[in-house]
Amino acid sequence: MTERLLICTDLDRTLLPNGSAPESASARALFKVLAERAEVVLAYVSGRHKALVEQAMADYRLPRPDFVIGDVGTSIYAITADGWREWPQWAEAIAPDWAGREHDDMRRLFAPLAGLTLQESAKQNRFKLSYYVPIEIDLPRLLAAMRDLLAQQAIRADLIYSVDEAANIGLLDVLPASATKFHAIEFLMRELGFGIENTVFAGDSGNDLPVLTSPIRSVLVANASDEVRKQARELARQHSTDSALYLAKGGFMGMNGNYSAGILEGVAHYLPHTEQWMKTDD
Template sequence: MTERLLICTDLDRTLLPNGNAPESVSARGLFAALAARPEVRLAYVSGRHRALVEQAIADYKLPQPDFVIGDVGTSIYAITADGWREWPQWIEAIAPDWAGREHTDMRRLFEHLADLRLQESVKQNRFKLSYYVPVEADLPRLMAAMRGLLAEQAIRADLIYSIDEAGPVGLLDVLPASATKFHAIEFLMQELGFSIENTVFAGDSGNDLPVLTSPIRSVLVANASAEVRKEAQELAALRSTGGALYLAKGGFLGMNGNYSAGILEGVAHYLPHTQQWMKIND
């Protein structure tokens, strides 16, 4: 049995208790203790850009990660005592999907579509084009139009949609096809020598579905919406990956399964020996 463990977790409403559900009091401390173990490598996987990830770490007193996959998978940083270092090998891996185009070119391609409103400039980068979409918009028709434009230009891109419940407003990211959270985690695993046997991902929302329904062992935290839970189960069944999807339900170490409690529950589900690593304050 291998002792190495790579934990990859989304931030907002997964590790960060910034949703409407309550957080178990001891959960974040237990998570930090687990992340501090020498066997564990920790990666934050987020739609946030670097400054907002750093802000989250400070605001919520999160453990310092070893890696950050940011901007919904379009950037990978290694974090050491010397600071943040972006991985150029990841940029080289995803750039060909957009066939020589970058953010400005892609924005022009869609500028005539009325339902698309550009998000703030800090939420954009060279290979991430992000829009707000009204929740009442005809999403299938909009995405079909966008896919048609991409096909005409032989551009390989993924359209990742989720809902900001605080809005409520739709969030639509246009990414190189290789730059989803799933592909970024897979790239990280390959670079670090981890396999699906010793990697666990945690998420809560629509843009986590490519990982949640992949062969990578994943946990959907208990505070995820019923819609995301239903879609994750349906997609996992369709892709025959149900054995790699765990739905946190609470009860583990007396916690409720929300946020970091759900992450710990999922890790213990896949790797029962790690329960001995989680006995601090129990």
């Protein structure tokens, strides 16, 4: 039996019940009971920056984590009663991808390209360059031009595009190639001495798939879309990691498997003795 446990969880629509599916009434309280156990190390893994993670923690009364992997994987913070402390070890690990460049150097590199508007300063950091892009832009052409500039400078970077449907605007992040949720969790595991036998990740969406379909034990919460569930199953089969992917279905401790209920269900699936850790006298 493994006593120490590292729980890494996505926030939006995984731990946070901010999707359209209902939340089980007792789920977050039971998650807090589990998270506050001395044996448990808790890490939030999110695309949100520091201020937005803090806002989510306050709005949803989340337990204080031990670590936050934020800014789409480009930052790792250790959290104590004294506050947030950024881990320089992670910056040192991802810096070589950008071949000595940092945020402002990368911004200058792409300055000649039309259609890129810098996002607000709170959404930028040393290794995260974020733009707004018009919906109607010729995206393949823009990305090809950016990749050409990166190749000329021998810079290893990922270009992550998504759409803010409410604002009807494209979002484009330029990140070090190693600065992903998966790589950041692997780094945290190594630094803290955790293996796959005592680490569990929880997620809900497409950007969680690299972790969900890796050898790291993972749970896809029940409120995930049918498309993501299908993709997760297919990719896990391709990677031969089926045994490390659990799809929450509900019924565990009378809960529906959505959000934190799904996290608890997945943790107990991999480590059955932890069900006792989730019990309360209330």
